Amino acid sequence: MALSGLDIFKLLPKTNCGECKLPTCLAFAMKLAGGQAKLEECPHVSDEAKAALADAAAPPIAEVIIGQGAKEFKTGAELVLFRHEKRFVNPTGMAVLISDAMSDDEVKAKVEQADKDAWERVGQHLEVKMLAVKCESGDAGKFKDLLTKVNGMTELALMPMTEDPEVMKAAVEAVGDKNPLLYCATAANLEAMGAIAKEKNLPLVVRGDGLDSLAEVSEKATGMELKNLVLDPGTRNLKETLEALIAIRRGALNSKFKPFGFPTIAFPCEETDDVYFEGALSGIYIAKYADIVVTSEADAWMQYPLQVEIQNIYTDPQKPMAVDAKFYEIGTPGPDSPVLVTTNFSLTYFIVSGEIEASKVDSWLGIVDSEGQSVLTAWAAGKFVPDIIAKFINTSGIADKVNHRKLVIPGYVAQISGELDEELTNWEVLIGPREAADISAYLRNWSAS
Amino acid sequence: MAFEIPKETSESRIREVPLGDGSVKVGGENVLPFYLFEGEMPNRPLIAVEVYDDNPTEWPAAVAEPLKDVLADPVAWAKKAQDEWGADLIALRLKSTDPKGDDNTPEEAAKTAKAVAEAVGIPVMVYGSEDVEKDGEVLKAVAAAGEGKNLILGPALEDNYKTIGAAALGYKHTVAAKTPIDVNLAKQLNILLSNLGVDVGTIVADPTTGALGYGLEYTYSVMERFKIAALRQDDAMTQMPLLADAGIESWKAKEAKAPAADEPQWGDEMKRGVIWEILTATTLLIAGADILLMRHPDAIRTVRKVIDTLIAQ
Ligand code: SF4
Numbered sequence: 001m002a003l004s005g006l007d008i009f010k011l012l013p014k015t016n017c018g019e020c021k022l023p024t025c026l027a028f029a030m031k032l033a034g035g036q037a038k039l040e041e042c043p044h045v046s047d048e049a050k051a052a053l054a055d056a057a058a059p060p061i062a063e064v065i066i067g068q069g070a071k072e073f074k075t076g077a078e079l080v081l082f083r084h085e086k087r088f089v090n091p092t093g094m095a096v097l098i099s100d101a102m103s104d105d106e107v108k109a110k111v112e113q114a115d116k117d118a119w120e121r122v123g124q125h126l127e128v129k130m131l132a133v134k135c136e137s138g139d140a141g142k143f144k145d146l147l148t149k150v151n152g153m154t155e156l157a158l159m160p161m162t163e164d165p166e167v168m169k170a171a172v173e174a175v176g177d178k179n180p181l182l183y184c185a186t187a188a189n190l191e192a193m194g195a196i197a198k199e200k201n202l203p204l205v206v207r208g209d210g211l212d213s214l215a216e217v218s219e220k221a222t223g224m225e226l227k228n229l230v231l232d233p234g235t236r237n238l239k240e241t242l243e244a245l246i247a248i249r250r251g252a253l254n255s256k257f258k259p260f261g262f263p264t265i266a267f268p269c270e271e272t273d274d275v276y277f278e279g280a281l282s283g284i285y286i287a288k289y290a291d292i293v294v295t296s297e298a299d300a301w302m303q304y305p306l307q308v309e310i311q312n313i314y315t316d317p318q319k320p321m322a323v324d325a326k327f328y329e330i331g332t333p334g335p336d337s338p339v340l341v342t343t344n345f346s347l348t349y350f351i352v353s354g355e356i357e358a359s360k361v362d363s364w365l366g367i368v369d370s371e372g373q374s375v376l377t378a379w380a381a382g383k384f385v386p387d388i389i390a391k392f393i394n395t396s397g398i399a400d401k402v403n404h405r406k407l408v409i410p411g412y413v414a415q416i417s418g419e420l421d422e423e424l425t426n427w428e429v430l431i432g433p434r435e436a437a438d439i440s441a442y443l444r445n446w447s448a449s
Numbered sequence: 450m451a452f453e454i455p456k457e458t459s460e461s462r463i464r465e466v467p468l469g470d471g472s473v474k475v476g477g478e479n480v481l482p483f484y485l486f487e488g489e490m491p492n493r494p495l496i497a498v499e500v501y502d503d504n505p506t507e508w509p510a511a512v513a514e515p516l517k518d519v520l521a522d523p524v525a526w527a528k529k530a531q532d533e534w535g536a537d538l539i540a541l542r543l544k545s546t547d548p549k550g551d552d553n554t555p556e557e558a559a560k561t562a563k564a565v566a567e568a569v570g571i572p573v574m575v576y577g578s579e580d581v582e583k584d585g586e587v588l589k590a591v592a593a594a595g596e597g598k599n600l601i602l603g604p605a606l607e608d609n610y611k612t613i614g615a616a617a618l619g620y621k622h623t624v625a626a627k628t629p630i631d632v633n634l635a636k637q638l639n640i641l642l643s644n645l646g647v648d649v650g651t652i653v654a655d656p657t658t659g660a661l662g663y664g665l666e667y668t669y670s671v672m673e674r675f676k677i678a679a680l681r682q683d684d685a686m687t688q689m690p691l692l693a694d695a696g697i698e699s700w701k702a703k704e705a706k707a708p709a710a711d712e713p714q715w716g717d718e719m720k721r722g723v724i725w726e727i728l729t730a731t732t733l734l735i736a737g738a739d740i741l742l743m744r745h746p747d748a749i750r751t752v753r754k755v756i757d758t759l760i761a762q
Binding site for chain 2: 010082083103117118121211212215228237238239242243246247250251255257259260274276277279281283286288299300301302303304305306308309310311313315317347350351354357358435437438441
């Protein structure tokens with residue numbers, strides 16, 4: 001958070017010497033706060049003031065990079081508490097838990113599933129980001145073998161989990177060149193764990209036993225010049241975890257509490273054995289401030305819905321999501337199927353295509369580029385108007401795919417039908433229903449002849 | 450190093466609205482959802498279990514299967530919801546009155562509503578088929594038949610709030626006022642209803658629900674903005690308890706319904722649909738919903754567990 005002009009003024013020499021080409025230190029401070037001057041222009045600033053100003057300019061929550069290559073991901077760097085204020089920055093990274101207590105078959109199945117947990121949705125690529133690999137045996141050799149094996153099966157980022165520095169050393173020997181997230185440093189092992197992370201400059205989770213001890217470990221870790229930290233408050237039930245995640249985010253943003261200026265991790269997998277409840281916990285932590293969420297279930301029925309939630313929550317609130325402008329086949333339309341057009345606002349597309357699907361009438365759905373606006377807004381803004389729709393129809397090639405020449409437009413823009421008729425001389429423009437819910441009934445009565 | 454969480458307390462509250470005979474209340478909180486470290490939620494958020502009167506036949510197996518014994522019998526359905534799934538409320542949806550469907554008469558629908566309300570000991574809300582014209586007639590009949598039950602009637606829209614508001618006023622019911630995902634439109638409808646004479650203390654707001662993947666983020670942010678305006682700006686016209694229509698909207702989503710045979714990349718459809726509803730409901734619960742309309746017994750059980758855990762002292 002930037003300092004105000006007055007805050008900066010307090011840090012200046014207050015001599016009004018004029019070397020900055022401004023009459024007073026206060027004037028200089030004001031310009032500096034407004035971004036119209038540079039600190040270097042005053043030759044007399046103290047080192048202390050420099051440090052304070054640099055501090056104030058630093059982002060409130062650090063950004064941490066985990067993994068490597070195509071599967072590298074960024075986490076943290078969030079700036080707000082509520083998504084309507086400004087887009088949340090780095091989507092929650094989902095991780096799947098495996099352990100050296102699992103059978104080979106189980107490990108193989110989970111790794112393969114997590115590896116293929118990737119989907120395209122509304123032009124975005126969604127995927128599980130990481131495997132959390134837990135050492136339950138306490139056996140460094142066994143753990144190292146598991147990590148080596150897993151590393152050979154997937155490019156996903158890895159999070160080796162052990163509190164024993166000797167075991168962690170073995171883990172780093174196996175996968176240290178893949179920028180794994182080390183889990184974890186605690187009050188008891190920070191020195192040794194911190195040293196391991198520091199040697200290879202690896203990201204490290206610090207775990208507290210509640211918020212006070214988390215602040216303490218985090219501060220000590222920062223004192224060791226560890227910068228890539230992830231915070232685990234150590235809570236393992238919904239009520240405490242939610243409260244901790246809110247406290248950490250608020251502490252970092254509202255109180256500028258440095259020890260909490262890092263991304264967070266949550267463990268629904270360790271909070272319950274009830275898989276639906278685990279899904280619910282994951283969903284809550286995605287919405288309320290967890291940057292990494294570790295789950296036990298790798299299957300798509302769980303991970304895909306969670307990815308869709310992440311996509312929703314991390315969407316830019318100022319910029320509606322848009323789908324590609326083109327003709328979509330809903331069902332398996334043929335030459336006598338209805339032809340409809342609407343705008344490319346993703347919600348419009350989803351609702352209209354959903355209703356067409358529900359009608360079980362195979363149809364051609366034309367999506368016109370309306371800069372992501374809904375029908376009425378786009379019409380008012382001149383983005384869903386006769387000449388644009390006509391151009392879309394004429395260049396889409398739809399005329400070659402259907403035998404009829406009937407075009408259904410949304411009922412909300414009935415007023416453009418006349419003009420559109422003139423623009424599209426070969427086509428007959430039909431006014432469809434205003435509400436999406438009525439599409440089904442409309443299509444069932446539709447006929448090409 | 451001690452950390453003191455920066456607290457944001459509020460002098461304002463969400464209005465506490467009594468439902469049914471008044472032993473169940475909704476709202477009353479002076480904090481964002483479950484921020485119990487800085488305030489209180491005197492009443493837990495409620496789960497209203499959906500009951501349909503039109504014997505739904507096109508539902509996917511994932512949700513039709515666990516309900517198959519009661520789908521054709523709204524009274525049995527409501528009882529089961531109350532006795533076995535721990536429903537706080539019944540949300541009776543009079544789909545059979547839809548003019549584009551069965552087009553049942555308001556009188557028949559009112560009979561069903563009365564039978565359901567008499568069969569259970571928990572409050573009942575009654576939604577029409579969401580046909581602007583017909584809902585007015587239907588809810589008028591329901592209001593008369595349910596006199597003394599303090600039902601929640603809705604959805605009252607900009608285009609039919611007069612009929613529905615008057616019916617609620619005449620027979621002492623509560624109103625659910627529905628507007629399309631916009632704080633200002635909701636405030637406006639609230640004002641219109643109060644101009645009609647409806648006590649703002651008997652209104653809950655339905656800000657329109659986008660399910661997971663289908664506009665969830667809009668409803669999420671509208672609910673957060675509602676709560677922030679209500680608590681931090683003391684805006685009386687945003688202090689209504691909020692309602693999230695999670696069941697019906699979730700089960701419309703293609704991803705909640707599509708069989709794995711058609712969409713193998715989405716996994717087991719029997720569980721996927723349940724998670725779809727759970728995520729829609731819990732996300733909106735965390736955003737600020739005071740009443741969640743829900744459908745699948747496993748989703749209901751799970752969200753109950755979430756509320757139980759979060760509300761515990
Ligand atoms: S150069 Fe520095 S000390 Fe001199 S007037 Fe400008 S701000 Fe003040």
